[in-house]
Amino acid sequence: METSTPERVAGHGRQQVRERILGAGSALFYAEGVRAVSADKVIAAAGVSKVTFYRHFPTKDDLVVAYLEGLATSERARLEEIRSQHPGDAVGTLEALAGALGEVARGEAFRGCAFVNAGAEFADPAHPVRRAVAAHRAWYTDFLAAVARDGGADDPAAAAAELMMLRDGAMVCGDVDDASVVAPRLAAGFAAVLAAHQR
Structure with a gap:
């Protein structure tokens, strides 16, 4: 030993x-x-x-970046897990994602998206914190584009941008409004975006 x-x-x-x-x-x-x-x-x-x-x-900024990078690693793993459970099925993936985000929003300590919150505090796009936020949001948008592509979207990048806007709005809703409506409304919005981009 x-x-x-x-x-x-x-x-x-x-x-x-x-x-x-x-x-x-x-x-x-x-x-x-x-x-x-x-x-x-x-x-x-x-x-x-x-x-x-x-x-x-x-520096404190180094700690903030480490905080965001840790969250990004966890979130990416969860998103990839959801997609792997619905191979090639964009509708199923997006429904599961909406459900997962709704569950997060119902958490007692939930106060919105950590990346949106941090990004709002740092206006300079060259700041390390803002760059960490941008990097994760770019990854997330690419992930949504891949899901949209699975669903036969005519313009996966445009669909992903719309899906990301819905996701961001859902996180705000979960923080300041009724978190119980996040999952069903987000699922409906995701489905509508996907349908609007069908080839």
Whole structure:
């Protein structure tokens, strides 16, 4: 049986500390907004020193980008899982996606799309946070274009842009209106867009 060397133990500990900082920052950024949360607040929530914080994240922006990239990784995996459960079936994929988004919107702590929220706080398109938002939204739109292509859309890119607008609106609705209507209305909207783009 392989034993852990001191270097491995230290490395594992460093990763745990990084994940603790990231977890604390992620929760605070989503609940309160990125700009409203200071590095000091994250440091206190994570229970680490300033030196430790800045060793793992040289700036608060680095932590925000890591937060968004972590969310992007999880969301992409979930979307790919949904699509894999409905191979070649755009209608089934979009219905399942609408259901999944509706379930998220009904969550007690839900306060909209983290990417839309973060993007609204950073106007400069060259800012690292805004670039992280743009990268994920580009991926999401490409994903929707692939689904639209599965459904025989005459212009998958245009269909994807419309599907993305509906998705964004649904996330706002889930935050400020009645979250219980998100899934059925989004499913109907998705179906209408797909039908409008049939070849």
